[in-house]
Amino acid sequence: MSNLQGMxxxxxxxxxxxxxxxxxxxxxxxxxxxxxxxxNLLIAAVSSYGLICGYVPGMLVGFACGFLLDCxxxxxxxxxxFVFLLIGYLxxxxxxxxxxxxxxxxxxLICVSDFIYNGVMYLGxxxxxxxxxxxxxxxxxxxxxxxxxxxxxxxxxxxxxxxLRWANRSPRRx
Amino acid sequence: MQxxxxxxxxxxxxxxxxxxxxxxxFAGYSAGFSGxxxxxxxxxxxxxxxxxxxxxxxxVSVTQADAQSREALVEENERLTQEMEELRMQLxxxxxxxSELTRLRDLFAxxxxxxxxxxxxxxxxxxxxxxxxxxxxxDKGTADGLSxxxxxIAGGGLCGIITEAGKHYSTVRAIIDDDARIxxxxxxxxxxxxxxxxLKDMMTDQLIRFSSLKDDFDSIHSxxxxxxxxxxxxxxxxxxxxxxxxxxxxxxxxxKSGTIAPVVDFRHxxxxxxxxxxxxxxxxx
Numbered sequence: 248m249s250n251l252q253g254m255x256x257x258x259x260x261x262x263x264x265x266x267x268x269x270x271x272x273x274x275x276x277x278x279x280x281x282x283x284x285x286x287n288l289l290i291a292a293v294s295s296y297g298l299i300c301g302y303v304p305g306m307l308v309g310f311a312c313g314f315l316l317d318c319x320x321x322x323x324x325x326x327x328x329f330v331f332l333l334i335g336y337l338x339x340x341x342x343x344x345x346x347x348x349x350x351x352x353x354x355x356l357i358c359v360s361d362f363i364y365n366g367v368m369y370l371g372x373x374x375x376x377x378x379x380x381x382x383x384x385x386x387x388x389x390x391x392x393x394x395x396x397x398x399x400x401x402x403x404x405x406x407x408x409x410x411l412r413w414a415n416r417s418p419r420r421x
Numbered sequence: 422m423q424x425x426x427x428x429x430x431x432x433x434x435x436x437x438x439x440x441x442x443x444x445x446x447f448a449g450y451s452a453g454f455s456g457x458x459x460x461x462x463x464x465x466x467x468x469x470x471x472x473x474x475x476x477x478x479x480x481v482s483v484t485q486a487d488a489q490s491r492e493a494l495v496e497e498n499e500r501l502t503q504e505m506e507e508l509r510m511q512l513x514x515x516x517x518x519x520s521e522l523t524r525l526r527d528l529f530a531x532x533x534x535x536x537x538x539x540x541x542x543x544x545x546x547x548x549x550x551x552x553x554x555x556x557x558x559x560d561k562g563t564a565d566g567l568s569x570x571x572x573x574i575a576g577g578g579l580c581g582i583i584t585e586a587g588k589h590y591s592t593v594r595a596i597i598d599d600d601a602r603i604x605x606x607x608x609x610x611x612x613x614x615x616x617x618x619x620l621k622d623m624m625t626d627q628l629i630r631f632s633s634l635k636d637d638f639d640s641i642h643s644x645x646x647x648x649x650x651x652x653x654x655x656x657x658x659x660x661x662x663x664x665x666x667x668x669x670x671x672x673x674x675x676x677k678s679g680t681i682a683p684v685v686d687f688r689h690x691x692x693x694x695x696x697x698x699x700x701x702x703x704x705x706x
Contacts, residue, residue: 266467269467270467270470270471270474272550273471273547273548273550273558274470274471274474274475274546274547274548275474275478276547276548276549277545277548277557277690278478280548283552283624284552285548285551285552287551301431302431302434302435303429303431303434306431306434306435306438307434310438310441310442314445314456314459315463316550316551317445317449317456318455318456318459318460318463318464319463319547319550319558319592320549320550320554320556320592321449321455321456321460321585322554322556322598322600323449324445324446324448324449324450324454324455324456325442325443325445325446325447325448325449325450326446327550328441328442328445329439329442329443329445329446332435332438332439332442336431336435339431364551365551365553368551368553369553372553372599372620375599376599378620378621380621383621384621387624387625388552388553388624392551392552
């Protein structure tokens with residue numbers, strides 16, 4: 248019974264964090280952008296989930312986030328779902344090194360995840376538009392976004408962490 | 422979330438979700454699937470919240486404007502009143518000319534060409550999902566009379582085209598997006614060309630490109646206006662796209678290509694106008 252309650256709480260935590268990140272990233276994106284960089288909060292959320300909860304939750308949250316973005320922007324439908332799923336899985340692999348303390352590991356993972364995301368988006372672009380100037384995009388689009396995402400990622404990670412602690416509290420394993 | 426004790430192995434979940442992804446990619450690429458009922462559900466949930474956020478943000482900026490000193494506002498009011506008087510004069514003149522024009526057009530049975538399009542205003546409520554795309558969402562949809570392929574203008578120029586119309590929202594692809602292709606022409610000469618968005622040019626110089634321009638008499642100059650052409654299949658004719666910045670002869674020695682400065686400021690889009698008319702290219706029969 249308490250197990251079910253815990254699961255519900257965890258699901259609620261996931262839904263809340265994803266919805267908040269999605270709304271901020273898309274609606275407030277044009278207001279908080281610096282140059283061409285909008286912080287990719289959903290990447291930060293998926294990365295945090297993967298790291299804190301492991302493979303399966305990471306993948307599920309990743310799949311959901313990617314699908315949300317694909318529906319919002321179907322330029323290349325399915326690609327974002329794919330990348331986010333992969334990022335959820337990869338971050339899940341680092342759970343064994345995670346002890347719930349410090350920001351170094353979560354932040355490093357958020358940076359790497361955002362880099363992977365943008366790398367794949369560039370590859371999609373390369374295939375569709377034959378645009379081979381990677382260095383240009385690296386400095387103009389990818390690196391600024393990675394840095395901005397890392398800064399915003401601190402808040403996202405803290406938010407996800409607190410939400411999960413709230414979800415974990417009552418049905419503590421005996 | 423389930424801990425390591427879950428009975429389902431993670432590899433198994435990964436495989437299943439991967440297969441789902443491949444199906445989605447395939448459906449999107451071959452059948453043009455773009456979320457279908459899921460997209461409807463998602464927008465039903467999120468669009469009201471996005472509208473609320475945009476409304477609040479606009480209110481906040483209005484409140485900030487209120488904080489301007491009272492004297493400045495009074496002064497501005499006087500200036501505007503004066504300006505309005507002048508404009509009224511001009512308007513009455515223009516109205517007279519307009520009625521004459523209408524009469525003459527009726528005479529020539531030209532009433533429908535290039536005349537005023539009916540428009541409706543809309544707020545931008547969401548930007549693109551990442552820096553790689555140039556799409557945005559507006560807060561009106563089919564319930565307000567909008568539909569797919571309607572042209573969107575802002576600040577006197579062409580801004581984009583509706584690619585997807587939901588009940589209370591629409592997705593607009595800006596003309597600076599890589600996938601955007603517009604059949605256009607030089608306003609002065611009527612020579613046709615293709616205008617296409619380009620992420621790189623947009624990021625470095627805020628420019629878009631044109632190509633395939635046949636200009637046998639070397640009559641174009643930088644600064645010439647480019648408008649949507651009358652042979653475009655989706656864009657209404659005569660909408661201003663931008664002004665030529667640079668141009669050069671192509672290697673084939675037949676056509677020219679170059680860059681255009683769009684008239685719309687895409688970085689500060691808040692409100693847009695949607696033209697409530699879809700270009701009809703085929704006979705209904």
